[in-house]
Amino acid sequence: MGSAPVVQVQNLSVLRDGLLAVDGVSFTLAPETDTALVGPNGAGKSTLVAALLGLLPRSGGSVRILGQELGPDGELPRSVRSQIAYLPQTLALQGRFPLTVSEFVGFGFDRPGLNLAWLGGGSRSRRQAIQQALQRTGCGDLGEHLLSELSGGQLKRVLLAFCVVRPRRLLVLDEAQAGLDVPSTEQFHQLLLELRRQEGWTVLQVSHDLEMVRRSCDQVLCLNRCLRCSGPPDHALSPERLLELYGPNVVPYRHQHHHASGERP
């Protein structure tokens, strides 16, 4: 049971606006691993993640999460759904939004379905979990702030608190590091490591930070509509593979070896 894959994706295809945005992708996520999904803009990374979570209909293939088949309309048993956390790129906050950080994180603690768990701030264990999640993500002093008062980086950390307020098995991150400052990025990775090693989480993250991917991920999936390559970072992020994935103009690793000052047009 311990080593059964957390996610199994087979031959997954997704149509968007009549075009095949994801084409026959297969991979598995082993427990307690950190997998990066990389690829150029428009490669279908977010689409793949959305289809995997059941947020977009798929045109072919199958997805199993924690041994359960994802239904055609994204259905998963509630017990499996509550084991999944997802950190989106951003929130639709336009103008003042009368919701405090603590209230928001509390909704991450509550189970899906109709309930009144929020009433009066909730049970003692709920309030403790909120406080703990805020502390772990470096948001201990933000609890009473409005969500709409936060900076981009603070919002990312609060979203992470929302994800970790309850123990889960799978964490899916869509460009989570974008907008974080250096100490926050470090803290972020430390927390991911802790979640995996000590609490058995499995992580799948869309990322453009190949340096970070090389340092902290176990597996890399290179996507450009279809899976171009996959494997450990050393293999998947070799200069040849990157050239193949991103094309000759952008090879994010090259500047380490050669043009440190960058090219001018």
Place this chain on the structure above:
Amino acid sequence: MTDLTAIQAVLAEPFMQRALTGGLLTGGLGGLLGSFAVLRQLSFFSDALGHSALLGISLGILLGINPTLVLIPFAVLFALLVNQLVSRSGLPADALLNIVYSSSLAFAVVALSLVETYRGGIQQLLFGDILGISWPDLAVIAVLLVAATAYLALSLRAQVLLTLNSDLSGAFGVGASRHRLAFIVLLAVVVAVSIKAVGVLLISAFVVIPACAGRLVSRHFPVYALVSAGLGGGCALLGLLGSGLTNLPSGPCVVIVQFAGFLLALMVSQLTRRPRATAGPAGGRIPDAGPASPGSA
């Protein structure tokens, strides 16, 4: 003293008692639903619904069916149609709603012009007649208020998450499309039921103004929804009382009081915001938690 006796005289009238109860309930209901609608950028939706309701009423009159009976199914059908249109056309919602809003108004006026006998009642349709509200009307509004409160309270997590990010809500097990649809249908029914009292032109004020006022002064979500509902009900009560005392039209009186409430909320928010703004998003100190160290760490 004369004022007090005038108020007592007004309050003694059964039609006025019905009107005040109706105003309180309708205003509260509008404020409650509005608190969610405003955050979900559905303000204009309620306006478009109001105008489409006029089309529903006109069709009812044209076909010889009691307009009140036509109104609820028509509004629900209309809301579902607009919902589909917005989600499928790929056009911005405000532009689409404008198209729907102006064309339904045009059709309604054409339909009404075909009915010679109803021309006199147009004023009532446009501005409502809260004084003509009956006890059965009140019962329907009360039931709606209870149902809406229960549904929104029980699904608060879903409502908030899907407002913030539909992917986030979906990933965390919220049936976003189901709840979105349920809310829009609820809003349509509330608009349809309130039209009789408030009128086609001012119905959106009942949804938008108290909620915006509440949004300015609240920090916690449940407080926000309650303040919006309270403001909605309170302003309706005051406006109707004023209307009863001065013989001015009731709907506009309520909206003027709502507007005054909004200005007050704006002032309050400006006065209370200043210390918070200096704390800034850079985030060392939070005003609510006092000076840096002793807090929660």
